[in-house]
Amino acid sequence: MNVVKVAGKNNKHKVLVYALSTCAWCKMAKKFLKDNDIEYEYVDVDLCSQEDHEKIRNDIEKRGGHASFPTLIIDDKKLITGFRKDLIKEALEL
């Protein structure tokens, strides 16, 4: 699985973004994190193999979400579906 790491000064929280390379909301979420200098990782799910895609879907469902993009997982436990700036800000204490 191709996990891309994006450097940032703020690494208080562990942030993982499941995204699609084609989706504009996903791009906005990535940009928002970058603009706020948050360190994060992302996976472009549409570019993954089918096996990895299955794994990701299971991972999202296991955490109570559903495969909708972007999905953010913060500190391995908090799941946010969609680019919900308010929820992301709250979770990252911005």
Next chain:
Amino acid sequence: MISLEKVRQRAESDAKTYGYYLNPDPEFLNDLLEGLRKNEERYGYPSCPCRVATGNLELDRDIICPCDYRDPDVAEFGTCYCALYVRKDVVEGKTSLMPIPERRPLEKQARAYAVTAEKIAEKAAATTAKTEQPRSEVRKKLWYCRQCGYVVYREDPPYVCPICKAKREMFAEIAVRIDLAG
């Protein structure tokens, strides 16, 4: 290969036909159009840039842009799921754009995943004995709009009749009967 300009023109003319607008943020719009272009190149049809497609036309049909969910979503939230098509009040800034919930039924997503899983299992079991598994399938039917007569051959009737704008409830299945007793 389809050009970005062509994708843009298609979306513009479709928006016009239906009385919608395209996303007013040029960068956001460009990303979506580029996503559509990429998907068309990948799959042969412009599947929704914000959803995962399988590459199997029968399973992706409901998420080919403009997807089955656009009309009810624009009516209810002012925007389609991707925010490519929006309502006038959104363009005018009277309603702000927010991500909206996914209307695509979970069964349709699950079916796409099941087929993917079947393929993976098949690959894994290719060398061993063949397993008999129930196959996911798409059952298409003929539907007609009781208001205007529009006929469509799809799994489900549209949310809104594209011709007369009648609601889904107006659609009825066409029962095809072949009488052999001449």
